[in-house]
Amino acid sequence: MKIGVIGLGTVGFGVVDILTQQKERLEKLIQEEVVVKYGCALNEVTLPDGIIYTQDFHDVLNDDEVDVVVELIGGTTIAKTIILEALKKGKNVVTANKALIAHDGQEIFEMAMKYQSKIYYEAAVGGGIPVVVPAKEDLVANEIEKIEGILNGTTNFILTLMETDNLDFEEALTIADGLGYVEADASLDLDGKDAAHKICILAMNAFEIFFDFHKIQCTGIRGVTKKDIDYAKKLGYRIKLIAQAKKLENGYGIDVSPTLIGIKDMVANVNQAYNVVEITCNYLENVIFYGKGAGRYVTASAVVSDIMKTHQPTMWQHQYQYVEDIFPITYSKYYIRCDHPLDIDYEMYYSQDHDHIYITNPIELNDLKHQLQNESYNLLKVRG
Amino acid sequence: MKIGVIGLGTVGFGVVDILTQQKERLEKLIQEEVVVKYGCALNEVTLPDGIIYTQDFHDVLNDDEVDVVVELIGGTTIAKTIILEALKKGKNVVTANKALIAHDGQEIFEMAMKYQSKIYYEAAVGGGIPVVVPAKEDLVANEIEKIEGILNGTTNFILTLMETDNLDFEEALTIADGLGYVEADASLDLDGKDAAHKICILAMNAFEIFFDFHKIQCTGIRGVTKKDIDYAKKLGYRIKLIAQAKKLENGYGIDVSPTLIGIKDMVANVNQAYNVVEITCNYLENVIFYGKGAGRYVTASAVVSDIMKTHQPTMWQHQYQYVEDIFPITYSKYYIRCDHPLDIDYEMYYSQDHDHIYITNPIELNDLKHQLQNESYNLLKVRG
Numbered sequence: 001m002k003i004g005v006i007g008l009g010t011v012g013f014g015v016v017d018i019l020t021q022q023k024e025r026l027e028k029l030i031q032e033e034v035v036v037k038y039g040c041a042l043n044e045v046t047l048p049d050g051i052i053y054t055q056d057f058h059d060v061l062n063d064d065e066v067d068v069v070v071e072l073i074g075g076t077t078i079a080k081t082i083i084l085e086a087l088k089k090g091k092n093v094v095t096a097n098k099a100l101i102a103h104d105g106q107e108i109f110e111m112a113m114k115y116q117s118k119i120y121y122e123a124a125v126g127g128g129i130p131v132v133v134p135a136k137e138d139l140v141a142n143e144i145e146k147i148e149g150i151l152n153g154t155t156n157f158i159l160t161l162m163e164t165d166n167l168d169f170e171e172a173l174t175i176a177d178g179l180g181y182v183e184a185d186a187s188l189d190l191d192g193k194d195a196a197h198k199i200c201i202l203a204m205n206a207f208e209i210f211f212d213f214h215k216i217q218c219t220g221i222r223g224v225t226k227k228d229i230d231y232a233k234k235l236g237y238r239i240k241l242i243a244q245a246k247k248l249e250n251g252y253g254i255d256v257s258p259t260l261i262g263i264k265d266m267v268a269n270v271n272q273a274y275n276v277v278e279i280t281c282n283y284l285e286n287v288i289f290y291g292k293g294a295g296r297y298v299t300a301s302a303v304v305s306d307i308m309k310t311h312q313p314t315m316w317q318h319q320y321q322y323v324e325d326i327f328p329i330t331y332s333k334y335y336i337r338c339d340h341p342l343d344i345d346y347e348m349y350y351s352q353d354h355d356h357i358y359i360t361n362p363i364e365l366n367d368l369k370h371q372l373q374n375e376s377y378n379l380l381k382v383r384g
Numbered sequence: 385m386k387i388g389v390i391g392l393g394t395v396g397f398g399v400v401d402i403l404t405q406q407k408e409r410l411e412k413l414i415q416e417e418v419v420v421k422y423g424c425a426l427n428e429v430t431l432p433d434g435i436i437y438t439q440d441f442h443d444v445l446n447d448d449e450v451d452v453v454v455e456l457i458g459g460t461t462i463a464k465t466i467i468l469e470a471l472k473k474g475k476n477v478v479t480a481n482k483a484l485i486a487h488d489g490q491e492i493f494e495m496a497m498k499y500q501s502k503i504y505y506e507a508a509v510g511g512g513i514p515v516v517v518p519a520k521e522d523l524v525a526n527e528i529e530k531i532e533g534i535l536n537g538t539t540n541f542i543l544t545l546m547e548t549d550n551l552d553f554e555e556a557l558t559i560a561d562g563l564g565y566v567e568a569d570a571s572l573d574l575d576g577k578d579a580a581h582k583i584c585i586l587a588m589n590a591f592e593i594f595f596d597f598h599k600i601q602c603t604g605i606r607g608v609t610k611k612d613i614d615y616a617k618k619l620g621y622r623i624k625l626i627a628q629a630k631k632l633e634n635g636y637g638i639d640v641s642p643t644l645i646g647i648k649d650m651v652a653n654v655n656q657a658y659n660v661v662e663i664t665c666n667y668l669e670n671v672i673f674y675g676k677g678a679g680r681y682v683t684a685s686a687v688v689s690d691i692m693k694t695h696q697p698t699m700w701q702h703q704y705q706y707v708e709d710i711f712p713i714t715y716s717k718y719y720i721r722c723d724h725p726l727d728i729d730y731e732m733y734y735s736q737d738h739d740h741i742y743i744t745n746p747i748e749l750n751d752l753k754h755q756l757q758n759e760s761y762n763l764l765k766v767r768g
Contacts, residue, residue: 018525018667029524029700122522128668130522138506138514140413141402141688266674269653283402283685284512284675290650291671301667304525313697316413 001034001311004060006082007072008041011096011123014300015070015307020048022304030311037066041073061085068310070303071095076103083108087117092310094303096123102197106210109320118314120306125198126151126275128298129291130305135279136205136318142281144206146246148383151198153273153293154181154189155221155241159229159258160271163238168226181273192218192241192256199243202277203254206245208320211252215326218256228337228378231357232260235348237335238268242383246329253329260335260359260382266290267383330365333382334358336372344371385418385695388444390466391456392425395480395507398684399454399691404432406688414695421450425457445469452694454687455479460487467492471501476694478687480507486581490594493704502698504690509582510535510659512682513675514689519663520589520702526665528590530630532767535582537657537677538565538573539605539625543613544655547622552610565657576602576625576640583627586661587638590629592704595636599710602640612721612762615741616644619732621719622652623764628713637713643765644719644743650674651767714749717766718742720756728755 003019005012019026019036026034038060039047047053060066061082069086071093073079079100086093088111095101101108101121112119122132126149135144150156154176161172173190176182188194196218204210221241232239237260245254261268266288270276275293280286292298333347336358341351348359359382360368387403389396403410403420410418422444423431431437444450445466453470455477457463463484470477472495479485485492485505496503506516510533519528534540538560545556557574560566572578580602588594605625616623621644629638645652650672654660659677664670676682717731720742725735732743743766744752 014667022525022527025527026524028703031701129671130518133522134514134518137693138517138689139685140410140692141406141685143406143409264653266650266653269648269650281685283398283681283688285679285682287513287673287675289671289673292669295669297667298669301523301525301665304667305522308524308700309521312699315696316692317415319412 001030001032001067002037002065003035003068003070003307004038004040004063004066005036005070005072006040006057006060007074008039008045009072010296011299011303012041012072014296015072015303016048016051018297018300018304026308030308032311037063057082061089066091068092068094068307070307071097072303074099076100080104083119084111087111087115087119090115090117092118094120094306094310096121096299096303098124098194098197098201102200102213105201105204106320106322118310120309121201122306123299123302125201126277126289126291127293127295128301129275129277129289129293130302131277131289132201132205134289135202139279139281139284139287142283144279144281146244146280147199147202147206147277148242148244148267149199149202149277150240150267150270150275151243151277151293152189152195152241153275154183156270157181157273159221159224159239159241162226163229163233166226169222169224190222191220195241195243195256199245199254199256203245203252204320206279207247207252208318209252209323210320211323211326216254216256217328219258221258224258225378228380231337231350231355232335235350235357235359236263237261237382238263239380240268244329248327251325251327252323253327255328257381260380262384331362332365333362333384334360334365334368335380335382336360336377338375338377342372342375344368385414385416385451386421386449387419387452387454387691388422388424388447388450389420389454389456390424390441390444391458392423392429393456394680395683395687396425396456398680399456399687400432400435402681402684402688410692414692416695421447441466445473450475452476452478452691454691455481456687458483460484464488467503468495471495471499471503474499474501476502478504478690478694480505480683480687482508482578482581482585486584486597489585489588490704502694504693505585506690507683507686509585510661510673510675511677511679512685513659513661513673513677514686515661515673516585516589518673519586523663523665523668523671526667528663528665530628530664531583531586531590531661532626532628532651533583533586533661534624534651534654534659535627535661535677536573536579536625537659538567540654541565541657543605543608543623543625546610547613547617550610553606553608574606575604579625579627579640583629583638583640587629587636588704590663591631591636592702593636593707594704595707595710600638600640601712603642605642608642612764615721615734615739616719619734619741619743620647621645621766622647624652626767630713632711635709635711636707637711639712641765643767645767715746716749717746717768718744718749718752719764719766720744720761722759722761726756726759728752
C-alpha cells in the first residue's frame with residue numbers, strides 16, 4: 001500500500017508519525033508494505049527519510065503507484081479538486097474534511113461509486129471516536145431513528161468552564177481562545193456550524209439521504225448566559241450544544257441548538273473538550289460513543305484506521321436518496337426565562353429574584369410562540 | 385445468503401424477526417437474497433412460512449446451500465461441535481456464546497483460519513453494543529493499553545438497586561431474580577464469571593493473545609455490603625463490578641472485581657442493566673462504548689449485523705500468540721474498612737460510628753497486606 005499525504009499540519013504529521021511507528025504491525029496485518037510515498041504541503045517541512053516531499057499535489061495524483069490519497073488540507077476548494085481527481089483515477093481517499101463532506105458529500109460519494117474507489121472520513125466526526133463506520137456497519141440490523149450528540153469540543157469546553165468556574169460567555173471564550181481551542185473562523189465553533197457539518201454527515205449515513213447542508217438550522221452558544229446555566233442546574237439540567245437528527249413523520253429533522261439535558265443523562269456528563277454521539281435505533285435502542293473530539297494523534301488515529309480499511313474490499317451497496325426539505329426539530333419541551341410570570345402550561349416552574357423560569361410540557365414551537373405572543377423572554381430547548 | 389439458525393430461544397426468535405422485518409433493506413444492501421432456510425431447536429416451535437424446522441442440526445450443517453450458521457444454543461459442548469463442524473465445511477459462523485469463545489476461542493479461531501471461514505461473535509460482549517469489531521478494526525491504528533468495563537448487567541442492576549433503594553445484597557438479588565435478570569446458574573453473574581468470559585474475549589482481541597480462561601481471577605459482588613456502598617458514596621465513589629485487562633510490564637493483567645469508581649467518571653454513571661466498555665489506547669486515548677447489555681432485540685441486533693458482515697470479504701490477518709500466564713491487576717489504590725484505626729499510608733480517611741475507612745495511595749496488594757498483617761478488614765479496589 002502506497003500512501004500520499006496531502007496537507008502536513010498537525011494531523012498530517014500525526015498520520016505520518018503513526019504510520020512510521022506502527023509500520024511493522026500494520027504490515028503484518030495486511031500482509032503488504034505500508035509506505036508513505038509522498039508528503040505534500042505548500043510550506044517547507046522536514047519529513048522522515050524515504051518520503052518524497054512535494055508542493056504539487058499533481059505529483060501524488062499522477063503517480064500510479066499511489067493507492068491511497070489522504071486529504072488533510074481542509075477547505076472546500078482545492079481539497080475538493082484533489083478528492084474528486086483521486087477518486088476518478090481509482091485511488092482510495094481518506095479525509096478528515098467535515099465541511100467538504102457536509103457540503104459536497106453527494107458529488108464525492110457518486111464519484112466514488114462511479115469509479116469504484118473508496119472514500120473514508122471517520123476523522124470528520126468525533127475526532128478519533130469510531131462512529132461513522134460503526135453507525136453504518138455495526139448497527140446495520142437496525143433502522144436508525146435518532147442521533148444526538150455533542151460534536152464540537154470547543155463549545156463544550158466553554159460551556160463546562162462557564163459552569164465550573166462561574167464565568168460568563170466572553171470570559172470563557174477568552175480562555176478557550178488562549179488555549180488554541182477556537183478555530184480561526186470562530187463562527188464555525190460558536191455559531192454551531194462545525195457541529196452542523198458533523199450531524200449532517202451522520203444523518204446522511206444513518207438515513208441514506210443527500211440534502212442541502214444549508215437547510216440545517218443551527219444556533220450556537222452566544223446566547224447562553226451564566227444565569228441560564230445556573231437556573232438549569234437548579235432544575236436538574238445542564239446546558240449542552242446538541243446536534244440532533246431524527247426521522248419525522250413528514251421527513252427528516254436536523255438542527256443544532258443549545259439544549260437542557262437532565263443531569264443524570266450520560267450526555268449531560270460529557271464535559272471539557274470531549275465529544276459524544278448517542279444513536280437510537282429500533283432494535284438496539286440507544287448506544288453511546290464517547291471520546292476525545294480533537295487532537296493531533298486522536299484525529300490521526302481515525303485517519304490511519306481508515307487508511308487500513310481501504311485495503312478491505314467492501315461489497316455493501318448503500319443507496320442514497322435526495323431529500324428536498326430538512327426541518328428543524330421543533331416539537332420539544334422548552335426552557336423559558338422571563339422577567340414576569342407567564343400564562344402558559346408548564347411541567348416545572350421556578351422563581352428567583354425577578355426571574356420566572358418554566359420548563360414547558362412538550363409542545364410545537366409555533367404553538368408555544370403563539371401562547372407567548374409579544375412577551376420578551378429567553379428560550380432554550382429541553383431534551384426528554 | 386442462506387442462513388441456518390440453531391437455537392430458537394429468546395435471541396433466536398429475535399434474529400428470525402429482524403431478518404424477516406428487514407429483509408428487503410438488507411437484500412438491497414448486499415444485492416443478494418437474505419433467507420433464513422432453517423430454524424433448528426429441540427422444542428417444537430412455530431416459525432414463519434418458508435423456514436424449514438428441524439430438530440437435527442446436521443440438517444443445517446449438511447446443506448451446501450447454507451452459507452451462515454448462527455449458533456444460539458449456548459453452552460460449551462454441542463455448541464462447540466456445531467461451530468467447529470460448520471467452520472470445517474467452510475461455512476461462516478455467528479454466535480453469541482461468550483462462554484464458548486472464552487474457553488475455546490483458540491481452537492475455534494484456528495479452525496476458522498484453517499478453512500478460511502469466518503467466526504463473528506459481537507453479541508457475546510456487551511449485548512448489542514458494537515465493541516468487539518470496533519476494538520479490532522476501528523481502533524487498528526492504536527496499540528490498546530487497557531480495557532475496563534461493566535460487562536454484566538445483572539450485577540450492575542443489583543448494585544444500582546442497593547444504592548438507590550437502600551437495600552442489602554440479598555434483598556436486591558431477590559428483586560433482580562423476580563424480574564428474570566439472574567441466570568439459571570446464578571454464580572455466572574454473581575461471582576463475576578460472566579464478566580470474566582467477556583473481558584477474556586475483549587483481551588484476546590485487543591492484545592492478540594490466547595490464554596487459559598481459568599487463569600482470570602474473578603471476585604463477584606457477594607461481598608459488597610450496603611455499608612460499603614454508603615461509605616464509598618460519602619468519599620465520592622460508586623461501587624461497580626469492573627472487568628479489567630491491561631498490558632503489564634511482565635505480561636498481561638486481567639481480572640474482575642468490585643471497584644470504587646470516582647462519581648464523576650462516565651463509568652460510575654452507568655446504572656441499571658446497562659453495560660459500558662472503556663478502551664485506552666496509545667493514540668486515541670480513551671474511548672467509551674455504552675448501551676444495553678441484554679434483551680431479545682438488543683442481542684439479536686448484534687447477531688444480525690454479524691450475519692451481514694459475513695458477506696464482506698476480510699483480508700486482515702490477525703496473528704495471535706499463546707500466553708502462559710495471566711495475572712490479576714494488583715497495583716492499585718484500595719478501599720479498606722476496619723473496626724479500629726490502622727497504621728497505614730492513605731490518601732483519604734473517614735470515620736463514622738465504629739468504622740474506619742481508608743483510601744490508600746496506589747500500592748501493590750502484597751505490600752498492603754504485609755502492612756495490614758493479621759488485621760481483619762474489608763478491602764476493595766479503587767480505580768484511578
